[in-house]
Amino acid sequence: MVQTLQLNIIPFTAPIQEAEFAFYKTKQDGYFPIFKNDLEGLLDDKFTSLELLELDKLYTDFQPPKEGALVIKINLSDTPRFANHYYRFKIRQYFESVADIISQNFTSETEVWFHNPKISNPKFKVYNQFT
Numbered sequence: 001m002v003q004t005l006q007l008n009i010i011p012f013t014a015p016i017q018e019a020e021f022a023f024y025k026t027k028q029d030g031y032f033p034i035f036k037n038d039l040e041g042l043l044d045d046k047f048t049s050l051e052l053l054e055l056d057k058l059y060t061d062f063q064p065p066k067e068g069a070l071v072i073k074i075n076l077s078d079t080p081r082f083a084n085h086y087y088r089f090k091i092r093q094y095f096e097s098v099a100d101i102i103s104q105n106f107t108s109e110t111e112v113w114f115h116n117p118k119i120s121n122p123k124f125k126v127y128n129q130f131t
Contacts, residue, residue: 014076014077014083016076017075017076017077018073018074018075018076019073019074019076020065020071020072020073020074021060021062021071021072021074021082021086022060022061022063022064022065022066022069022070022071023058023059023060023069023070023071023072024058024059024060024066024068024069024070025055025058025059025070026059027059028059028061030061031059031060031061032059032060032061032062032085032089033057033058033059034057034058034059034060034082034085035056035057036052036055036056036057036058037081038079038081038082038085039058039072039074039079039082040078040079040081040082042072042074042079043055043058043072046070046072058070062086062089062090088108088109088110091110092110095110095112098112099112099113099114100113100114100115100127101113101127105131109131110131111129111130111131112129112130112131113127113128113129113130114127114128114129114130115127116128
């Protein structure tokens with residue numbers, strides 16, 4: 001079977017520069033883990049030194065704050081590691097209603113798969129995959 005690969009890089013201007021995000025100490029269904037180092041010093045005035053030492057990660061669902069949330073205003077240009085989490089979430093959210101299959105690969109990148117009916121046949125289905 002012949003495989004064709006095409007690589008694209010799509011540069012874009014971020015739709016938001018700064019926003020408030022809600023974080024929680026306990027994991028819940030649908031929440032994403034964010035390591036404290038991904039927040040690059042934004043937690044220093046939110047926790048004591050001892051609490052920060054014991055804290056490994058916080059959790060977010062990128063939704064408006066709920067009860068018990070720690071709300072932090074984040075500039076995405078200043079925190080690229082957190083921005084990476086946020087944009088992965090936005091990409092996944094968009095493609096949930098568009099792609100046939102969505103998965104996360106071993107590097108945590110989002111993969112989207114679209115059925116290609118022109119090449120598929122009754123014995124197998126062919127998908128175009130994008131990461």
